[in-house]
Amino acid sequence: MIKTFIVKGMSCGGCVGSVEQAIKAAAPAASVEVFLDGGLVKVDGVEDDFVVQKAVEDAGFTFEGKV
């Protein structure tokens, strides 16, 4: 099941990579797609939303919740 989250604070491709890597590190089985435009993060294969939230916040970005 694909979940879409809103992440604030990404401003360039480097931020996209950081968010992607942080989520992949926290949930290695997940597939992650980050859209700089609109700050959307689509994650497939994560049961617990908090895993995504923590990874995003630990990477220094703002987790705004699920779409």
Ligand SMILES: [Cu+2]
């Ligand atoms: Cu950046």
